[in-house]
Amino acid sequence: MPEQRRAITRAEDRTVLIAGAASTGPAFTRAVLEVAGAVLTWPALDPTGLPAAEIHDVEQAQQWLWAVYGERTAAAVEAVASGTPAAELTLPEQLTALAEAAARLALGHWAARWWPTSHLDGIPALEPNVLGLELAALTHECQQLLDEQGELEGIELLGGHLAALGPLIQWRQSAAPPRQLDRALRLIDDAADNAGLDGEALRRLRSALERDHGPTATPFEPAELLSQQQEFALAAGDLRTATGRLIARGSGTNDWCRYPPGFVDAAEEAVSWTAYALGAGRRIEVEVVADIAAPVGGVHLAAEVHVDGSPPSRVALARRDDVWAGRADLDIPASTTPGIEVGILLPGFDPGPGTDDRAAREAVRALALHRLSMAAAPHDGEAAHPAPFLAEIAAAASVEEDF
Incomplete structure (x- = not known):
């Protein structure tokens, strides 16, 4: 890693800042980790x-x-906090x-x-239970960084994603398990033991780790770890008005920050619109x-429509198979082609x-x-970027199976 010079300063609210390269840009370009007394x-x-630090x-x-x-940085932070000039x-x-484990944990939360x-765009989803268990393992590995709330969140991650534990044990016992899998499972076992968690899946894990006969020839496909995903037919549906005259069409803006994950395909061309003339309307x-x-619970997306720079109007969207769709009348003069x-x-x-x-997207x-x-x-290129997560390996395997 090249030499890094970083400024250590104190903000008006007395927060001490360690400068870094991640303080600007859209939220989806930053990997963030809340730790004891700071955000990295x-x-x-x-x-x-x-990382940069607040x-x-x-x-x-x-x-x-x-x-x-x-140690020099730790001492400088304390000095700047006490009022000495920025360093x-x-x-x-x-x-x-x-530091390496923390960066990996932050990237996992980003994913x-x-x-x-x-x-x-051909980018498969990551299986949330598989990713959640690896995040629980990394959280346990990074416990020196965390306060009590952070440790509780790690336990919640573990308890909430145990559904993937059985398949991960099978993967470990297969002919070619990922090299980080054994360590992740041992961290999970240790985290569960420290938290006093028990259950059939955790007992099976402990038994497998104690036997530890090493990999076998048992066949196992990582793609089996993926949840049953919805099939996308990408049908256009039957929304459009057959008798209307087409006056404009285009693609919309797919800003990932404006809705929760999992609702919309992340491609730029995922949003499309068509404007029609219906008589004078x-x-x-x-x-x-x-x-x-x-x-769930009546949650629905909406489209925000601007016409020729006018204040936005909302179009309610309803989920139908593989699309969210909706329509609304627009106040547009008949003589104009709208922007x-x-x-x-x-x-x-x-x-x-x-x-x-x-x-950035x-x-x-x-x-x-x-x-x-x-x-x-x-084995290719791992030094240039943190190694793949188990969920990424499973997702990549699912892509290969499709060809």
Whole structure:
């Protein structure tokens, strides 16, 4: 890792900041980890160095600062917090084991929230139980970083994703398990033991680890770890009005920050709209390619429609098979060809439109495809980026099965 010089400063609210490369850009380009007394941030596109830090409780953060940044940085943070001038230090060239594990944990949380699942772009979903168990293992490995709340969240991760434990044990006993799988399962066992968790799946894990006869010739396909995913027919449906005259059509903006994960295919072309003339009236019809999450408790997406820069109007969307779809009448003079912009959001979740950053979304898709290629050939390129997660290896295997 090249030498890094970082500024250590104190903000007006007395937060101590360790500068880094991940403080700007859309939320989906940042890997974030809440730790004892601070928030750490890495650029998700390159989480191989030391993070930026916002330290709101310097005393609490001293339990891990030295083990991530080194003793000189820990001392400088304490001094800046006490009022000495800002400092600039050369950080260690070699990452510590805790710093590497923290970066991997942050990237895993990023994948759980921002992985750009897209049938259109050929990016399969990550199985949440498999990813959740590996995150639980990493959380246990990073317990020096965490406060009590963080440790409780790790236990919740473990308890909430035990459905994948049986298949992971089978994978470990197969002819060619991933090299990180055994360590992950041992961390899970240790975390469960420390938390006092028990149950059939955990007892089976403990028994398998105690026997430890090593890999066998038992066949196992990683793709078996994937949940039964919805099949996408990508049908256009029967929404459009047969008697209307087409006046405009286009693609909308697919801003990932405006709805929760799992609702919409992450491709740029997932949002489409068509405007029709119906006599003297005008109507817009919007279709959005759906992802695997189904609406619960009356949750529905909406389209936000701007016509010629006018204030936005909302079009309610309903889930129908593989699409979200809706229509609304528009107040457009019959003599004009409208300029229409369409975005997708979830009312109540939406933080509001930000600066549209298509280039950043393209970079995230490229990252996902690169990591899937690493997962399919795990001995290539691992030094340039954190090694694939078990869920990525399983997803890459599912893609190979499709060909």
